[in-house]
Amino acid sequence: MRPRVWAPAAHDVELDLPDTHRREPLHRTQHGWWEADLDLPEGTRYGYAVDGAPPHPDPRAEHLPDGVHAAAAAFDATTFPWTDQDWPGRDVRGGVLYELHVGTFTPEGTLDAATTHLGELVALGVDVVELLPVAPFNGAHGWGYDGVSLYAVHEPYGGPRALQRFVDAAHRHGLAVCLDVVHNHLGPSGNYLAPFGPYLTPAHQTPWGSAVNLDQDGAHEVRRWVVDSALRWFRDFHVDALRLDAVHALVDGSARHLLGQLSDEVAALAGSLGRPLSLVAESDLNDPVAVLPTVDGGWGMTAQWADDVHHAVHALVTGERHGYYVDFGSPEVLRTAFTQVFVHAGSWSTFRGRPWGTPVPPGTDGHRFVVFASNHDQVGNRALGDRPAARLDDGALAAEAALVLLSPFTPMLFMGEEWGARTPWLFFTDHPEPDLAEAVRSGRRGEFGDHGWVELYGGDVVAPDPQDPATFAASVLDRAERDENRSARLLDWYRDLVALRRAIPDLASGDLGATDVHFEPDVDVEAGGSGPETSPGRDGARGWRGWLVVERGPARVVVNLADEPRRVPLRAVGPLTVRAAWSDVELEHPGDDEGPTHAVVPGRSVVVLA
Template identity: 65%
Template sequence: MALTPRLWAPYAEHVALVLPGDDARSDLRAEADGWWVADVTLEHGTDYAFSLDGGDPRPDPRAAWLPAGVHGPARVFDADRFAWTDAGWSGVDVRGAVTYELHVGTFTPQGTLAAAADRLEHLVQLGVDVVELLPVAPFNGRHGWGYDGVALYAVHEPYGGPQALQAFVDAAHAVGLAVCLDVVHNHLGPSGNYLHELGPYFTSAHSTPWGDAINLDGAGSEHVRRWICDSVLRWARDFHVDAFRLDAVHALADDSPRHLLAQLSDEVGELATALGRPVGLVAESDLNDVASLATTQDGGWGMTAQWADDVHHAIHALVTGEQHGYYVDFGSPEVLRTALTRVFVHDGGMSTFRGEPWGAPVPDDVDGHRFVVFGANHDQVGNRALGDRPSARVDAGGLAAQAALVLLSPFTPMLFMGEEWGASTPWRYFTDHPEPDLAQSVREGRTREFGGHGWVDLYGGPVDVPDPQDPATFRASVLDWSEPAAPEHARLLEWHRVLVALRRAVPDLASGDRHRTELEVLDAPRTDAPGWQGVLVLHRGDARVVVNLAHAPAAVPVRAARPLRVVAAWDGGAVHPSTTPDDPLVVDVPARAVVVLA
């Protein structure tokens, strides 16, 4: 399919099409509302750029292919050229689906989509339903997290470019895996962002942690909103992407009568109907408010699901004992009970870290599957001073307990790449900014950020923050695929497989019914060991998950409405049946162990 170049550039008085091969320039024709249109069509593989008022060539903000990077010309990409093999694919509802978050650049030593596709069978064996890719939008440099991308329509060339993403999605569908794409609409990265030259893509009427906000409600915002919505629709239509994780939607400042996300939800819903398969929208939100889940007809944003950081904080703080920074209000079993039954710990009460009341209660009728939870993710690992995973600080029994609390919760569970085998590799904050000033600014900011938050106390002394620009910081973050075969890692990997399989085999453990979820807490002995030391019994319908975080075995009384048997155990365990109907079962649970009954 040929491309007729078009550009929304209301700030320009003259726009020319530049064909870099021969440096030829031809004027674009001005149309209404600041649009400029070429009188030529370009074939697949043709490089092109735009010159505004005689200036240097700039890439197309809707470029599908940027083989020379974010400062170079766009290349025409015909998405219809790919030979799809997924005609029978009917999609996956992300609600309740086991999700696996991975970063393309560090998932394999090669750091490409093709190499990631070669590892999909590992995810199938694990029992994953949805593969969530961290952002693949192009950014300057080779290595980075992807959250400083500047081209919503393209794929980072070192990952393989746009056709490699099509091939990855096709390969995932062939083995029964859905693909979720992490997309960032709340800001653009600092390098290669030329939108301010074109038109009012940004506004000073709102501010964000990255500066002026994306213009969603001011003059010209209808075109900015179209630029965002069209990108999502295109990924779903032309790349067969099944779902989208929407980064930090609380930073999408929008005072218009119809929020951007409501518009996006309605348009994605229409496309999903036309495609005959679900297309999910999962919001990362710091608001602790389920208005994002309400339908657009009821004034909500119509999101399929949203992340629930409070559940992570409650599990992490309990298991590790960490209570610095935003963990300050977490760490007790009572707080964990709140998180597992009410989702938000901060649901209108005081948030100590924020210094103000925060959030709103989750209505009783909201299913648990509307919330994505995790024991680790890219933020919770990478935004630590050393990028250390829980496996660096928690023993195998603690990791097994964390996995059980996440995977057998009433929520939608997500695993972070390597978590399933207790990867020893860290996942650090790494960048590859070619600009010296920007590189130094990132270094200084990272060091400054970890001067507080209790990091000195946590690590037992001053923190030597890894240099984000040092290639060694990136290399240290690449998964070591020899580890899953090592006995200590293989055992944890098998435990994750067993827990995921139980979700499929035991309806009570797969359910999102929060009304049939309860957490029973047994007295904990006093100890100097890190983390809470005691016994928890998670009620999931008629099933029970007994977690012994103490360093001594325990005989745990478990009340149940019917006879139960051990269906999974970390480090063993036995059930002594009750002698009378009124007596509880007694479960022998070794120290730092988990027993699942159903």
């Protein structure tokens, strides 16, 4: 490895070699870069001292074996013996994604341990494994969003070689790998960028403080620092996709947005490598600019997360209306989400207290939007980290799964969801600094008043201490649950739904124009019906009869959240057969040659017809 670092304002920079207790001067080259005329063997510990200050890790360190406060180690990613030469790659659009956190996916909490479970994901029907951030952070345990190095891998997970082994093994199993990366901020402990250059700027502020410098003096090299890190994961670690965290916090007033630059460079690399490479943006803006082509002024992302779809499904099935669910929960809102993606597309957002969002252009491929019933945010940011399985009966869980997996979007599952895991997934940290630990505790407590958790759980709710080791331990998946009868049944259901999505083009389609949601108001008469103010079931929304039909071309996903059976009109053209049913269902046919007109669906159940 040839030592090289960007420090544009420095008067002198030295290479610090702690193992030999010596320093070597670097010489200035162009554009603020400094270099040394020597090569470091792999594993050599090193750091850089700017203007006589103590040494700090390389801002582009590829290996931090001794933690974020210690010297980096020289690392050559190109020496790994890859076996995936025949891997054709996989675009994320339309696939089934599976989000997992390395530290809690197995008791060992390592990438190598996670590799032993890849066969389970293949059996489930997963196409893409999405890893929560693996960037190094201080301490052993955390979500990963406090990382301080864009180029390295958290050592407790196994370090960079373990990530290469994981990707290589995933490709052998036919699985693509998506890596969650954080470019919008750095963690509070171990961030030593300031002595080197203007990586951050006070000209813009984010929820985490000063923004990454994308449009001020020195921004050209900061942008290269970000883009080069992304290209490296694709090129040297063979990952297939990157999920970009909270891109709305990438404040960029440049003529060309950082994401547009990144998209174009990734597209060029994909052409060079001969395989698809995907970028998936998490954005709170409800703005299709993320997926519009760069030639049209968009950011060129392959896909983006669509939280409104999650909110529409979750609020409908659970009946929750607190916090940001306040505008969600009706079948009308679900129809809007399934046909237009964004529920707030210029309309008033009660939670935000202002109009929000921009409509998705007609004809946009639904596969450009990643949707889910659970993810790390929607579970982990609840006060008690409780999953839907902790509050819903199995029939409602089955309905939730069908709504997501058979939607016109790109579905994603959260680890353990497929068997109805009841282990919580809590917010946990491992900051060794007492002041920082207390700041995290206080900040976490302060968040709950803004999201309606007291309303949901009651006034005596106490969120677990994120610094308590028991909080982390409680979040580790318990695979013994898979052997329980209820879990095994739910796992089979998920497998069946994924198989149907693969087998039936109508259920796999991303055509929003061929999707509709049919339901009827609660107007008494039919079986179990009463007045318009009657709830359809223990958790459902008021004002409707508890059933709805998601129409996917001629296919039908019929959901009944009422406690009682419902006789549901199908509005079908042509014959339909039951392809999957959570409970026994009866189809009513008008004649031998015509399709069914109604389905009699038991309470708390779902049926798929195609």
